[in-house]
Amino acid sequence: MNQTLAQIISLITTAVSFGTVIMYGSLGEILTEKSGQLNLGVPGIMYLGGIGGLIGAFLYETHTAAPVPGVGLIIALACTVAASVLGGLIYAFLTISLRANQNVTGLTLTIFGSGVANFFGGSLSKLAGGVGQISVASTSSAFRATQHLTDKLGWFDSIFLSYGFMVYLALIIAVVMSIFVNRTRRGLNLRAVGENPATSDAAGINVTLYKYLATCVGAAVSGLGGLYYVMDYIKGTWANDGNIEAVGWLAVALVIFATWKPLRSIWGAYLFGALYWLYNFIPGLSRSSQELFKMLPYIVTILVLITVSLRRKKEDQPPSSLGLSYFREDR
Amino acid sequence: MIHISKRVDFEIFRGKAAWLNRYVGWAVRLIAVLLSLIVSGILIYSITKMNPVRVYATMVKGAFGSTRKIWAWLRDLVLLLLIAVGLAPAFKMRFWNIGAEGQVLAGGIATAACMIYLGSANIPTPLFLILMAAASMLAGAVWGVIPAIFKAKWNTNETLFTLMMNYIAIQLTSFFIPRWEHPKGSNTVGIINAGTQAGWFPKIAGSQYLLNVIIVAVITVAMYFYLCRSKHGYEIAVVGQSENTARYAAMNVKKVIVRTMTLSGAICGLGGFLAVAGADHTISTTTAGGRGFIAIIVAWLAKFNTLTMILISALLVFLQKGAVAIASEFSLSNDVSDIITGIILFFILGSEFFINYKIGFSKSSGKEA
Numbered sequence: 070m071n072q073t074l075a076q077i078i079s080l081i082t083t084a085v086s087f088g089t090v091i092m093y094g095s096l097g098e099i100l101t102e103k104s105g106q107l108n109l110g111v112p113g114i115m116y117l118g119g120i121g122g123l124i125g126a127f128l129y130e131t132h133t134a135a136p137v138p139g140v141g142l143i144i145a146l147a148c149t150v151a152a153s154v155l156g157g158l159i160y161a162f163l164t165i166s167l168r169a170n171q172n173v174t175g176l177t178l179t180i181f182g183s184g185v186a187n188f189f190g191g192s193l194s195k196l197a198g199g200v201g202q203i204s205v206a207s208t209s210s211a212f213r214a215t216q217h218l219t220d221k222l223g224w225f226d227s228i229f230l231s232y233g234f235m236v237y238l239a240l241i242i243a244v245v246m247s248i249f250v251n252r253t254r255r256g257l258n259l260r261a262v263g264e265n266p267a268t269s270d271a272a273g274i275n276v277t278l279y280k281y282l283a284t285c286v287g288a289a290v291s292g293l294g295g296l297y298y299v300m301d302y303i304k305g306t307w308a309n310d311g312n313i314e315a316v317g318w319l320a321v322a323l324v325i326f327a328t329w330k331p332l333r334s335i336w337g338a339y340l341f342g343a344l345y346w347l348y349n350f351i352p353g354l355s356r357s358s359q360e361l362f363k364m365l366p367y368i369v370t371i372l373v374l375i376t377v378s379l380r381r382k383k384e385d386q387p388p389s390s391l392g393l394s395y396f397r398e399d400r
Numbered sequence: 401m402i403h404i405s406k407r408v409d410f411e412i413f414r415g416k417a418a419w420l421n422r423y424v425g426w427a428v429r430l431i432a433v434l435l436s437l438i439v440s441g442i443l444i445y446s447i448t449k450m451n452p453v454r455v456y457a458t459m460v461k462g463a464f465g466s467t468r469k470i471w472a473w474l475r476d477l478v479l480l481l482l483i484a485v486g487l488a489p490a491f492k493m494r495f496w497n498i499g500a501e502g503q504v505l506a507g508g509i510a511t512a513a514c515m516i517y518l519g520s521a522n523i524p525t526p527l528f529l530i531l532m533a534a535a536s537m538l539a540g541a542v543w544g545v546i547p548a549i550f551k552a553k554w555n556t557n558e559t560l561f562t563l564m565m566n567y568i569a570i571q572l573t574s575f576f577i578p579r580w581e582h583p584k585g586s587n588t589v590g591i592i593n594a595g596t597q598a599g600w601f602p603k604i605a606g607s608q609y610l611l612n613v614i615i616v617a618v619i620t621v622a623m624y625f626y627l628c629r630s631k632h633g634y635e636i637a638v639v640g641q642s643e644n645t646a647r648y649a650a651m652n653v654k655k656v657i658v659r660t661m662t663l664s665g666a667i668c669g670l671g672g673f674l675a676v677a678g679a680d681h682t683i684s685t686t687t688a689g690g691r692g693f694i695a696i697i698v699a700w701l702a703k704f705n706t707l708t709m710i711l712i713s714a715l716l717v718f719l720q721k722g723a724v725a726i727a728s729e730f731s732l733s734n735d736v737s738d739i740i741t742g743i744i745l746f747f748i749l750g751s752e753f754f755i756n757y758k759i760g761f762s763k764s765s766g767k768e769a
Binding site for chain 1: 404406550555560563564566568571575576694696697732733735736737738741742743745749750752753757
């Protein structure tokens with residue numbers, strides 16, 4: 070009995086810490102898609118965010134004799150936001166100002182982002198004149214610091230309090246985003262732009278500005294997912310294993326799973342995290358069948374995709390102009 | 401004030417203006433490629449401090465330095481081209497098949513399975529090759545047609561469906577790797593039939609990859625005529641422009657969607673056959689290696705013209721090979737080739753704007769009317 074309980078707690082904590090990576094990615098993409106921009110560059114942006122933060126922290130730690138974890142944390146956050154917004158800006162400029170196709174531009178951004186990240190991840194220590202793997206132990210420790218109130222809480226502590234601060238930050242962002250999109254004037258404008266840019270334009274909303282801002286702020290949020298993965302989940306190193314890309318696509322999938330609602334992406338992300346790691350908790354699986362279990366999040370997404378298209382519920386549909394570029398003089 | 405207006409669509413409008421626009425188009429693209437080369441050169445210079453002229457010399461040497469290198473370039477070129485050609489009908493129909501990666505892997509799995517299970521059956525090589533090609537096309541077609549059926553019946557979003565199918569194919573590959581692993585414990589499939597070479601593409605006229613080139617050349621030309629000169633191709637174009645028009649013209653839209661995606665998936669599956677039997681002689685989760693995604697961009701930039709795709713694939717594969725040569729000279733990571741691919745594609749994508757739109761400058765500096 071006790072062992073089962075321990076297993077369940079372990080599955081939940083695994084799901085929450087892995088799900089948070091997916092949640093950041095999907096929250097950013099939800100905001101972007103609300104403005105009608107379908108950004109398939111999420112994996113690339115998460116890569117850029119992750120490597121940006123890592124480079125920032127790495128340079129700080131190698132150039133300072135006694136690095137302060139808190140300063141490294143702030144530098145990493147700032148670099149992440151800068152790198153991912155830059156990625157978002159490239160995408161925004163090409164798709165909004167130059168009206169390039171969104172799918173193709175997004176895919177290019179993913180190729181570019183993964184190239185930049187894996188290049189610097191693999192060569193950074195060599196370029197800096199060192200050897201071996203990059204490691205930013207000090208900054209990473211700041212990201213992983215937990216807030217244990219007392220040690221008498223047992224399972225409650227493990228499930229709710231055993232994470233770094235970015236896990237809770239993701240929840241706050243989800244709630245704030247939900248309020249912004251559904252309860253504020255600007256959120257209404259944003260949704261209007263995504264539904265029908267021509268009408269919004271006629272109503273005096275600056276369509277271009279909204280699209281740019283939604284794309285760039287969305288990119289910043291997605292990029293935080295990359296930072297969380299690098300600093301907290303894999304403890305401040307770099308692994309050239311394509312995991313961020315896989316998680317990035319899961320984040321795109323989660324947007325559909327959550328039917329473009331920030332709050333729904335919270336439990337959706339944890340569910341994806343649980344499904345992804347479920348094979349670890351099922352005894353007696355061979356190496357082969359473990360891989361079959363890892364298909365679960367993708368299969369679930371396909372099922373959701375089909376259900377959404379079958380039910381045709383009005384409130385579950387994507388923004389009407391999603392994926393289309395807007396040109397005022399088009400008819 | 402800057403004023404932006406649409407250029408006359410030279411697909412529809414034929415005449416003197418159309419020719420002029422076409423030249424403008426190619427000039428703009430050429431400038432974009434040159435600019436992207438300059439930016440990549442600056443980037444490489446800032447990382448390696450290598451003389452920019454030497455950068456390009458190293459790239460050319462890395463891609464074309466020896467006969468073997470030229471063949472490797474051709475081998476990768478035709479694989480990328482084949483996948484792009486496979487995607488062309490789907491994209492012309494405005495069916496966002498992001499799932500080429502998965503379709504290639506599905507074809508690769510089928511090919512590898514044939515090689516492993518039938519490798520000792522002593523089937524004559526031509527027959528064996530045809531069998532493997534058929535198996536890979538079937539697997540790719542199944543992978544492509546599942547999202548198409550849902551799209552046709554319930555208008556399920558195909559972009560994300562095909563994307564998810566990629567990951568199912570990747571996991572399926574991971575599922576087979578432990579079963580086929582060789583040597584035991586390596587967690588890789590290893591070179592299949594290394595001794596007997598059963599199921600490997602035979603050398604033609606002394607060249608290992610000539611068969612790859614021939615297969616892809618035939619399919620590329622055939623697809624050109626299929627899209628531009630056949631009734632099916634016309635139907636695909638109409639469905640792509642407007643489903644309502646197609647329905648009004650009494651076309652069976654659902655049938656066109658399912659048929660086209662079967663074809664698209666089958667050709668991408670054949671890409672898996674080429675990759676496994678004709679190049680790598682093994683299978684791993686990176687057999688498709690992102691080509692499925694790059695091919696999408698190739699197909700899109702070529703405006704579904706399969707002959708233009710040859711040029712774009714040749715350029716991209718050259719840049720990748722060249723970038724890898726530079727990276728290995730400085731013992732840096734190979735991923736620099738993805739950065740350069742990204743930069744050049746960004747530039748070409750951006751240049752489309754100057755082809756599709758005219759920018760005029762009017763003298764009045766007051767408010768917009």
